[in-house]
Amino acid sequence: xxxxxxxxxxxxxxxxxxxxxxxxxxxxxxxxxxxxxxIAFGLGLKQYIADxxxxxxxxxxxxxxxxxxxxxxxFTNLRTSFSFDEKDFNSLKKVKLSEVLVPVFQxxxxxxxLGKEEITTLYATTEExxxxxxxxxxxxxxxxxxxxxxxxxxxxxxxxxAEKIFGNIDLAxxxxxRIENQTFKVIGVLESKGGGGFGAPNFDRFxxxxxxxxxxxxGKKNFSSFLLQAKSESEIENLKSEINKILxxxxxxxxxxxxxxxxxxxxxxxxxxxxxxxxxxxGAISLIVGGIGIMNIMYVSVFERTREIGIRRALxxxxxxxxxxxxxxxxxxxxxxxxxxxxxxxxxxxxxxxFFPVIIDGLAVIMALFVSSFIGIxxxxxxxxxxxxxxxxxxIRYE
Amino acid sequence: xxxxxxxxKKYHIDDGVDFIALKDVSLEIKKNEYTAIxxxxxxxKSTLMHIIGxxxxxxxxxVFINEKEVSQMNDNQISKLRNKFIGFIFQQFxxxxxxxxxxxxxxxxxxxxxxxxxxxxxxxxxxxxxxxxDGKENSYPNKLSGGxxxxxxxxxxxxMDPPIILTDEPTGNLDSKNGEIVLSLLEKLNKEEKxxxxxxxxDLEIAKRTKRxxxxxxxxxx
Numbered sequence: 001x002x003x004x005x006x007x008x009x010x011x012x013x014x015x016x017x018x019x020x021x022x023x024x025x026x027x028x029x030x031x032x033x034x035x036x037x038x039i040a041f042g043l044g045l046k047q048y049i050a051d052x053x054x055x056x057x058x059x060x061x062x063x064x065x066x067x068x069x070x071x072x073x074x075f076t077n078l079r080t081s082f083s084f085d086e087k088d089f090n091s092l093k094k095v096k097l098s099e100v101l102v103p104v105f106q107x108x109x110x111x112x113x114l115g116k117e118e119i120t121t122l123y124a125t126t127e128e129x130x131x132x133x134x135x136x137x138x139x140x141x142x143x144x145x146x147x148x149x150x151x152x153x154x155x156x157x158x159x160x161x162a163e164k165i166f167g168n169i170d171l172a173x174x175x176x177x178r179i180e181n182q183t184f185k186v187i188g189v190l191e192s193k194g195g196g197g198f199g200a201p202n203f204d205r206f207x208x209x210x211x212x213x214x215x216x217x218x219g220k221k222n223f224s225s226f227l228l229q230a231k232s233e234s235e236i237e238n239l240k241s242e243i244n245k246i247l248x249x250x251x252x253x254x255x256x257x258x259x260x261x262x263x264x265x266x267x268x269x270x271x272x273x274x275x276x277x278x279x280x281x282x283g284a285i286s287l288i289v290g291g292i293g294i295m296n297i298m299y300v301s302v303f304e305r306t307r308e309i310g311i312r313r314a315l316x317x318x319x320x321x322x323x324x325x326x327x328x329x330x331x332x333x334x335x336x337x338x339x340x341x342x343x344x345x346x347x348x349x350x351x352x353x354x355f356f357p358v359i360i361d362g363l364a365v366i367m368a369l370f371v372s373s374f375i376g377i378x379x380x381x382x383x384x385x386x387x388x389x390x391x392x393x394x395x396i397r398y399e
Numbered sequence: 400x401x402x403x404x405x406x407x408k409k410y411h412i413d414d415g416v417d418f419i420a421l422k423d424v425s426l427e428i429k430k431n432e433y434t435a436i437x438x439x440x441x442x443x444k445s446t447l448m449h450i451i452g453x454x455x456x457x458x459x460x461x462v463f464i465n466e467k468e469v470s471q472m473n474d475n476q477i478s479k480l481r482n483k484f485i486g487f488i489f490q491q492f493x494x495x496x497x498x499x500x501x502x503x504x505x506x507x508x509x510x511x512x513x514x515x516x517x518x519x520x521x522x523x524x525x526x527x528x529x530x531x532x533d534g535k536e537n538s539y540p541n542k543l544s545g546g547x548x549x550x551x552x553x554x555x556x557x558x559m560d561p562p563i564i565l566t567d568e569p570t571g572n573l574d575s576k577n578g579e580i581v582l583s584l585l586e587k588l589n590k591e592e593k594x595x596x597x598x599x600x601x602d603l604e605i606a607k608r609t610k611r612x613x614x615x616x617x618x619x620x621x
Contacts, residue, residue, distance in 0.1 A: 002509065307493075308495055311495060312495075312506070313478070315481070315487070315507045315510060315555070316479065316482020316559075317509075317510045318475050318478045319478075320475075391455075392455075393449050393455045396489075
């Protein structure tokens with residue numbers, strides 16, 4: 001009955017001045033909204049990156065130049081000048097734990113046709129790339145092993161490249177395009193992988209050419225990376241150490257990295273996590289400002305109700321009773337703000353989801369409610385204490 | 400029942416200037432007494448009432464309620480004593496306008512943490528009926544006449560069944576008819592219900608109706 005009467009009295013007092021209560025709550029609503037949505041953005045982004053990675057093949061192990069990935073620091077010591085050669089390709093062929101070995105020479109390149117130009121990422125590689133990365137042609141076909149040996153001037157286009165140049169991907173296959181000042185025949189267009197953005201590569205803007213063809217044209221025999229695939233997730237570590245043993249014979253420890261997709265994923269995600277934390281922290285400031293708003297209005301409320309406090313004290317209310325009465329009000333204000341903020345975040349997330357993946361998880365919901373009630377208590381306790389400490393006789397005399 | 404021994408009350412006004420409201424006041428009010436404390440405004444009678452009513456603490460001296468010294472008690476103990484032992488009736492009624500009549504009457508029950516020997520709701524409704532305000536249980540005080548409001552206040556003062564009724568100018572805001580109703584009620588509370596009733600007033604006519612008059616002037620009993 002006591003608690004019920006506290007809540008009833010608090011709701012009554014708040015509803016007497018609805019506009020004031022609403023404006024006070026608004027600070028908390030905006031704070032919770034921004035924190036919950038920013039967390040949702042962060043989680044959505046993480047999930048999005050993970051999905052992108054998974055769609056590009058599982059259990060992949062990358063051999064990259066330099067000390068690219070470092071779990072504790074993130075990206076470091078990126079050595080773009082370093083590259084691998086055919087000797088490395090041949091020695092990695094001895095790796096037993098991998099079903100595939102894909103050498104990649106990667107460079108930015110312009111594709112020209114029908115008077116149009118598209119800047120793309122050129123992948124000079126083998127036919128195994130398509131299997132390892134789950135790349136499926138929607139039109140035409142992919143190249144084969146014999147095309148590599150023949151140094152055939154053929155190209156498989158990413159979906160977006162084909163679409164941009166030919167307008168319709170149906171028109172691309174069989175057409176001629178100019179790449180690196182040579183004429184190539186388009187033999188296939190790959191299924192769209194979507195994605196890109198946020199610093200992640202857009203695989204729909206990639207083009208694939210047999211590596212020997214490109215080596216022949218550029219007069220180069222360097223690889224920028226190798227892609228291997230473990231038979232199962234549990235084999236990844238063994239595969240990595242096998243690769244390491246081979247490459248360490250020729251290079252220093254710092255010259256190359258052997259990373260699995262999970263590691264790459266974690267590194268990218270850790271960067272976004274830090275970024276997200278900074279954003280959430282900024283959002284949290286608005287929660288604090290909201291809390292100060294509550295404190296301010298509670299002081300006004302104590303002042304307005306001095307006489308009521310006096311009456312209650314005269315009738316036997318303890319300091320604690322008065323404290324709880326005002327604290328209940330501030331907690332109701334802030335929790336109400338928290339709940340409204342949550343509902344609004346949910347509704348907004350439904351709209352945002354059309355353009356961007358956002359995930360509101362249970363933890364964010366619990367956090368929002370916990371933090372908003374904490375703010376109610378923290379910022380409510382000072383005015384409530386002031387009310388509780390009023391001398392009954394001075395309060396009752398107050399006009 | 401109530402005993403004051405050499406009670407002084409000083410107020411700090413400002414710049415070290417003190418106002419002495421009560422000077423060495425000693426008095427004893429026994430059980431079942433019907434007493435008036437009378438004096439002109441500024442005489443210290445309100446301060447005296449606040450000290451008797453445990454709303455204020457003396458600067459010096461001792462206050463005993465049922466032989467227990469109040470100055471030794473902490474705020475919680477004093478608040479509980481106020482809740483159980485003293486029923487207040489104020490000149491301004493001091494009802495809480497956002498609470499209904501019934502809720503106002505039940506307010507002291509809210510702050511009593513002990514198990515009551517009676518059903519408070521039933522008792523409140525009985526009191527409301529007794530004071531002819533039945534039908535108004537769910538009305539708000541500002542919708543009632545002054546006389547009705549004061550009767551709600553009396554019901555509230557009685558809901559905890561306190562042995563002491565302390566009133567401050569209880570008829571001050573009422574017309575003579577309603578004033579008479581209140582005064583005869585107070586008389587009944589003393590005579591029939593054997594409660595100790597103390598009326599603080601400046602009106603000699605009212606004081607004359609009690610059994611004992613304590614006159615106060617310039618903070619001293621005369």
